[in-house]
Amino acid sequence: MPFHVLLEGMGTGPQIPAHLTRISISLITTSTDLTNKVVKGKVVQKGPLVSLAPDNFILKTVIQEEDSELNASSQNLSINVVLFGELAKNFSQGVNQEDMVVAAGFTMSKSPTVRKDNLHPFNLLLSGDDACIYVFRPKPPPDDRSLLANRRSSTLSAEVSRKTKVPKYTYVRLGDLTAGSVVNVYGVVVFFKQPFKSRGTDSCSILKITDQSNQNITCSIFCEKLEDHPKIFQIGDIVRMHRVKAQFFKDSISLVNTFGFSVVTFDGTVGGAMEPRTSSRSFHFNQEDRQTVEELRSWASSQALFPTVSAAIHLSAVQPKSYFDLNCQLLAKAPIDSTCILLRVWDGTRCPHTLLKVNVEPNVTEGPSSFSKEKENIIANVFVYDNHLDCARKLKLGSFLRIYNLRANPGHSNVPGLTSSHSVDHLAFHLHGGTSYGRGIQVLPEDSLDVQELKRVLEAFPHDDMNEPFDLNDSALLEVWSTPPELLERGDSPDMPLMTLSELKQCELSRVHHVRAQLRSYEPRRLHQALKLYCSKCTSMQEIPDEELVAGIFSEASSDYEPCNAPPWALLSAFLTDSPVSPDRALTLLLPRQLMSDVKTKGLIFLMGTTLEETYRLAASYQNIVPVRSSGREITLLDLSAPFLFRGRKRHYGCKQCSETVLRDPSAEGVKVIDEKVVAEVLGVQLLQCVLLMKLELQDATDTLEVFLWTHAESFFGVSAEDAAANQEAQNSIRQTMESLCPPGGSMDQHPWLDLFLTAYQTKDDVGQNQTCYQICQTTLIKPPPQNRTPTPPEPPPPPSPGSEITSAG
DNA sequence: GGTTAGGGTTTG
Numbered sequence: 126m127p128f129h130v131l132l133e134g135m136g137t138g139p140q141i142p143a144h145l146t147r148i149s150i151s152l153i154t155t156s157t158d159l160t161n162k163v164v165k166g167k168v169v170q171k172g173p174l175v176s177l178a179p180d181n182f183i184l185k186t187v188i189q190e191e192d193s194e195l196n197a198s199s200q201n202l203s204i205n206v207v208l209f210g211e212l213a214k215n216f217s218q219g220v221n222q223e224d225m226v227v228a229a230g231f232t233m234s235k236s237p238t239v240r241k242d243n244l245h246p247f248n249l250l251l252s253g254d255d256a257c258i259y260v261f262r263p264k265p266p267p268d269d270r271s272l273l274a275n276r277r278s279s280t281l282s283a284e285v286s287r288k289t290k291v292p293k294y295t296y297v298r299l300g301d302l303t304a305g306s307v308v309n310v311y312g313v314v315v316f317f318k319q320p321f322k323s324r325g326t327d328s329c330s331i332l333k334i335t336d337q338s339n340q341n342i343t344c345s346i347f348c349e350k351l352e353d354h355p356k357i358f359q360i361g362d363i364v365r366m367h368r369v370k371a372q373f374f375k376d377s378i379s380l381v382n383t384f385g386f387s388v389v390t391f392d393g394t395v396g397g398a399m400e401p402r403t404s405s406r407s408f409h410f411n412q413e414d415r416q417t418v419e420e421l422r423s424w425a426s427s428q429a430l431f432p433t434v435s436a437a438i439h440l441s442a443v444q445p446k447s448y449f450d451l452n453c454q455l456l457a458k459a460p461i462d463s464t465c466i467l468l469r470v471w472d473g474t475r476c477p478h479t480l481l482k483v484n485v486e487p488n489v490t491e492g493p494s495s496f497s498k499e500k501e502n503i504i505a506n507v508f509v510y511d512n513h514l515d516c517a518r519k520l521k522l523g524s525f526l527r528i529y530n531l532r533a534n535p536g537h538s539n540v541p542g543l544t545s546s547h548s549v550d551h552l553a554f555h556l557h558g559g560t561s562y563g564r565g566i567q568v569l570p571e572d573s574l575d576v577q578e579l580k581r582v583l584e585a586f587p588h589d590d591m592n593e594p595f596d597l598n599d600s601a602l603l604e605v606w607s608t609p610p611e612l613l614e615r616g617d618s619p620d621m622p623l624m625t626l627s628e629l630k631q632c633e634l635s636r637v638h639h640v641r642a643q644l645r646s647y648e649p650r651r652l653h654q655a656l657k658l659y660c661s662k663c664t665s666m667q668e669i670p671d672e673e674l675v676a677g678i679f680s681e682a683s684s685d686y687e688p689c690n691a692p693p694w695a696l697l698s699a700f701l702t703d704s705p706v707s708p709d710r711a712l713t714l715l716l717p718r719q720l721m722s723d724v725k726t727k728g729l730i731f732l733m734g735t736t737l738e739e740t741y742r743l744a745a746s747y748q749n750i751v752p753v754r755s756s757g758r759e760i761t762l763l764d765l766s767a768p769f770l771f772r773g774r775k776r777h778y779g780c781k782q783c784s785e786t787v788l789r790d791p792s793a794e795g796v797k798v799i800d801e802k803v804v805a806e807v808l809g810v811q812l813l814q815c816v817l818l819m820k821l822e823l824q825d826a827t828d829t830l831e832v833f834l835w836t837h838a839e840s841f842f843g844v845s846a847e848d849a850a851a852n853q854e855a856q857n858s859i860r861q862t863m864e865s866l867c868p869p870g871g872s873m874d875q876h877p878w879l880d881l882f883l884t885a886y887q888t889k890d891d892v893g894q895n896q897t898c899y900q901i902c903q904t905t906l907i908k909p910p911p912q913n914r915t916p917t918p919p920e921p922p923p924p925p926s927p928g929s930e931i932t933s934a935g
Numbered sequence: 936g937g938t939t940a941g942g943g944t945t946t947g
Contacts (some may be wrong), residue, residue, distance in 0.1 A: 317942090322939095323938080323939035347937090379941065381940085383937080534945095555945075557945040559945075561943060
């Protein structure tokens with residue numbers, strides 16, 4: 126196991142092996158011997174778990190060394206740690222910000238982000254069997270074993286807890302309940318019902334719990350608000366309830382909540398994360414509680430209390446006539462009649478039985494009224510009846526659900542809304558009325574394991590029109606990129622009529638259309654991934670080369686030095702560096718004679734023998750730097766994966782395919798101003814243009830639509846791609862724009878409505894099939910939308926108003 | 936300061 130939790134001050138449990146010795150993070154250099162070394166630090170930043178492929182993850186975190194006696198200096202105490210695979214997953218689940226961790230079995234790499242984040246110049250990499258993380262859990266303070274825990278962080282300082290009056294809770298075993306007493310209990314859930322409306326004022330949850338005393342106790346929980354009910358997702362979950370009253374009913378003891386009731390739920394998996402599920406703003410949770418949960422987990426796992434196979438299955442395993450639970454994503458919904466609503470869901474797997482097709486009027490469907498043929502084949506139609514309608518109506522499109530006790534019904538049944546006859550083995554799914562067998566629907570939290578698994582499977586499905594914004598499909602973008610730009614003509618007039626997204630999809634191509642829509646999601650979420658290099662000659666698009674790759678080209682070129690001759694038009698000036706890394710390296714300046722007079726402000730130098738880092742630093746002092754290398758006594762440009770020109774903070778790249786480089790005098794032929802175009806032309810470089818490329822998902826009342834933002838991206842944002850590549854302010858401006866159009870974590874109500882012009886055009890996919898693509902054009906952000914505005918969606922869309930926040934530049 | 940429900944498949 127590469128992941129251990131250590132309890133501070135506890136003599137039992139996993140320990141850090143004695144042969145490992147700790148070194149200070151500040152002492153890590155390339156020459157450090159890492160054998161049997163560990164580092165220790167506090168988690169000061171914890172990145173998200175990123176899925177690279179099914180069962181392959183990556184996670185980045187920053188740890189900071191705190192104890193000063195070990196630090197050789199106060200420099201470089203914070204370091205990026207990159208975790209891979211299972212370890213990344215365990216870390217994501219088991220470690221919180223502020224936790225103290227020890228890392229062992231790591232390797233090092235140069236940090237490509239050192240200039241940006243100012244952290245340690247190296248990264249620690251943790252992958253493979255040798256990699257290991259130990260997490261320290263603080264021991265409770267001796268004078269008060271109770272800690273006040275906040276929802277997100279598991280501990281608070283002892284000082285705070287001393288100031289706060291903390292009640293001490295005692296818990297009664299389920300075998301020791303006496304009628305009439307108000308108690309606190311722990312239990313493992315062996316049965317539960319979703320909250321349903323009672324005849325009184327509240328909703329009612331029914332659960333049955335058990336513990337080591339082997340009593341099964343039925344609990345009735347009445348709460349007005351749904352969020353105050355126990356958040357139970359599956360049998361085996363562990364609940365802790367405060368202030369429940371024991372009473373006799375039908376010869377046995379049962380529990381009912383009483384005044385001051387609160388409940389916290391934990392996952393029941395042995396070794397699972399201790400993430401509490403509760404609506405309480407603060408609750409008490411100490412070491413004893415942790416231990417109680419662990420004990421219940423391990424006791425339950427030894428008891429065969431419930432079926433070993435979960436009731437939740439994938440669509441691919443559904444048997445006709447069976448009842449099952451389904452984890453799925455909601456794609457669309459439509460009311461059928463006063464007792465029934467249709468939910469269209471998928472889990473990314475294909476049911477072996479043909480699924481029933483349902484025809485519903487497009488204008489009553491919420492979400493897309495149809496999907497690609499391939500996607501339609503794996504979408505399940507779920508009919509939801511009676512008491513579940515309330516819940517179904519509130520569900521948001523795109524949310525992840527668990528539907529309990531779904532029935533797979535073969536055949537036709539006289540379902541309203543069906544327009545044609547269906548053969549008997551077509552499966553439809555019914556969530557029948559009533560609450561028997563826990564029937565109901567629950568929205569799964571985004572961070573749950575079930576949702577993580579669903580997302581992995583759904584990401585693997587070929588990208589269609591409604592995937593979540595995780596699956597940046599670069600090859601799809603590339604295809605579009607290769608579309609000749611002349612297909613994208615300008616529109617005729619800015620006051621053309623508005624149309625809905627679903628009308629747009631029926632329209633002829635190569636015209637400009639005017640729509641009003643909200644931005645539902647966009648890709649890529651990281652701005653640097655939206656920056657690409659475009660060759661106007663061969664119309665290819667490429668990624669901006671990786672920092673480490675470029676550094677490698679520089680270091681290879683400088684280590685490969687051989688004496689060479691200066692061309693007649695230049696002066697060669699070589700000297701030895703005093704760099705501590707490689708003190709005897711020759712650093713060579715090649716100065717074009719005609720540009721020497723004012724080389725710093727308007728001139729150009731050729732530079733040989735520098736590292737990438739040194740080139741950056743020199744670029745601050747020289748207007749134009751062209752890195753060169755020696756090659757068989759000749760001087761040549763570097764490989765074109767590296768920038769061929771540094772101009773201040775900007776770097777310029779050339780197209781490998783279209784360039785025929787040659788070293789020539791840039792000052793020839795009376796050139797007055799030296800810029801990247803002049804230099805590229807003289808050196809035979811086909812200049813690559815820095816561009817922005819994003820994929821946006823628009824939504825209106827009728828449909829959703831994916832559109833690209835590229836040739837008009839710069840005018841849309843009012844920021845040049847080149848600036849976005851070179852300076853932080855430009856990047857911030859784009860980020861703020863996107864966040865105002867698509868507020869992170871906000872509901873769709875908070876997304877402003879946008880007036881946009883779109884062009885439609887065709888391109889070919891992998892197999893030569895025509896596909897229609899859309900692109901935003903002629904649209905400019907005219908003022909930054911204020912935060913937290915909640916415009917009402919127009920339905921049908923009204924004509925464009927001068928007050929709209931985004932409008933056409935016309 | 937406390938009614939509601941008190942598990943055990945719709946009938947589409």
